[in-house]
Amino acid sequence: MERDLMQPGSVEHRSRSREEDNLSIRNEIGNMHDCIVVGGGPAGLTASIYLSRYHLKVLVIDDGKSRAETIPLSFNLAGYPNGIRGRELLRRMRAQARRFGVKFSFGTVTQLAKSGAAFLVRSDGFSASSRCVLLATGVVNRQPKMPKTLHRIALQKGLIRYCPICDGYEVTDKQIAVIGTGDRGTDEAVFLRSFSRSITLVAAGPQHELLDADLDRLDQHGISVIEGPITLFSLTNGGLSLSLHAQSLFFEAVYPALGSIVRSELAAGLEARLNVDGCVEVDSHQRTSVQGLYAAGDLVIGLDQISNALGQGGVAATAIRNDLALQAPLMR
Numbered sequence: 001m002e003r004d005l006m007q008p009g010s011v012e013h014r015s016r017s018r019e020e021d022n023l024s025i026r027n028e029i030g031n032m033h034d035c036i037v038v039g040g041g042p043a044g045l046t047a048s049i050y051l052s053r054y055h056l057k058v059l060v061i062d063d064g065k066s067r068a069e070t071i072p073l074s075f076n077l078a079g080y081p082n083g084i085r086g087r088e089l090l091r092r093m094r095a096q097a098r099r100f101g102v103k104f105s106f107g108t109v110t111q112l113a114k115s116g117a118a119f120l121v122r123s124d125g126f127s128a129s130s131r132c133v134l135l136a137t138g139v140v141n142r143q144p145k146m147p148k149t150l151h152r153i154a155l156q157k158g159l160i161r162y163c164p165i166c167d168g169y170e171v172t173d174k175q176i177a178v179i180g181t182g183d184r185g186t187d188e189a190v191f192l193r194s195f196s197r198s199i200t201l202v203a204a205g206p207q208h209e210l211l212d213a214d215l216d217r218l219d220q221h222g223i224s225v226i227e228g229p230i231t232l233f234s235l236t237n238g239g240l241s242l243s244l245h246a247q248s249l250f251f252e253a254v255y256p257a258l259g260s261i262v263r264s265e266l267a268a269g270l271e272a273r274l275n276v277d278g279c280v281e282v283d284s285h286q287r288t289s290v291q292g293l294y295a296a297g298d299l300v301i302g303l304d305q306i307s308n309a310l311g312q313g314g315v316a317a318t319a320i321r322n323d324l325a326l327q328a329p330l331m332r
């Protein structure tokens with residue numbers, strides 16, 4: 001078992017309530033931050049650790065919906081041979097950030113504006129200004145139509161999964177359903193075929209929308225295709241049963257492939273360049289098309305993975321430090 005280095009009483013262990021955090025931030029309003037990080041997932045937290053260790057004044061504003069929070073146990077993050085829960089990873093990262101002086105505020109950033117060279121950030125009940133802003137607001141997966149509690153339980157049990165790259169290994173040789181259709185559904189089903197010979201592509205709506213080329217690929221890979229809609233999901237015998245028409249089909253793992261919503265609305269509000277899917281476009285240093293605005297993690301096009309979010313967070317923070325130093329020398 002992995003030893004937890006964060007012993008009670010250590011700086012890392014001390015945790016503060018959201019109310020305490022928000023109160024201390026409200027007392028500081030008016031002060032200019034070097035960087036406000038919007039989003040406290042792996043990308044934003046990594047950036048905040050780097051920025052605070054560059055002796056910069058950093059505020060993280062987060063509304064607590066990190067995709068990482070929902071990971072039951074991740075086995076593909078290097079350094080955790082026994083896996084790590086997403087919630088525990090975030091807890092450790094927040095503790096590390098606090099240790100170096102990062103301030104947190106819990107709430108949604110509803111408005112982001114530029115005033116001269118500075119940014120004005122408005123969150124629930126307060127506003128703050130900053131010399132630059134890093135957006136690390138992630139994406140939200142579209143979920144199948146099913147009761148929220150059942151979805152949460154199935155996710156925690158690993159019966160519903162959203163990331164074949166992350167956890168396809170864990171469902172090796174299991175009976176797997178992919179909910180989706182078209183290119184996206186076909187790609188995900190074909191990807192999962194290298195983990196199991198039992199893959200079924202189920203339409204979320206009444207009928208599939210598959211081109212002949214999709215049908216050929218599915219056929220070549222021996223993937224079953226079933227029309228929807230799914231009228232009921234139920235937990236049975238350690239798996240998930242889907243009721244379709246007159247039949248009920250049992251699966252050991254279900255992957256919704258229904259796409260995601262990119263949380264790039266703040267970037268769009270500043271007219272930063274987005275791609276056709278709504279992802280924020282950045283240069284190789286995570287700079288957006290708006291000066292002083294940076295982006296990292298899932299909301300940027302690329303591999304939606306923690307390792308990528310960590311890397312982009314580090315790159316963004318270092319670019320921010322160097323860009324700020326060009327405006328006014330950073331000297332101790």
Ligand SMILES: Cc1cc2nc3c(=O)[nH]c(=O)nc-3n(C[C@H](O)[C@H](O)[C@H](O)COP(=O)(O)OP(=O)(O)OC[C@H]3O[C@@H](n4cnc5c(N)ncnc54)[C@H](O)[C@@H]3O)c2cc1C
Binds near residue numbers: 076
């Ligand atoms: C079920 C599941 C399992 C996964 N398993 C793995 C795995 O094993 N390995 C792996 O590498 N990856 C895994 N992933 C993917 C991984 O979770 C993401 O790639 C990672 O969380 C991306 O980090 P991020 O910081 O970009 O975004 P997120 O972690 O999603 O964080 C974004 C944060 O921004 C906040 N936010 C958004 N908008 C605002 C706003 N306007 N104001 C304030 N806050 C805002 C959100 O609340 C959230 O806290 C998994 C994902 C899912 C859903």
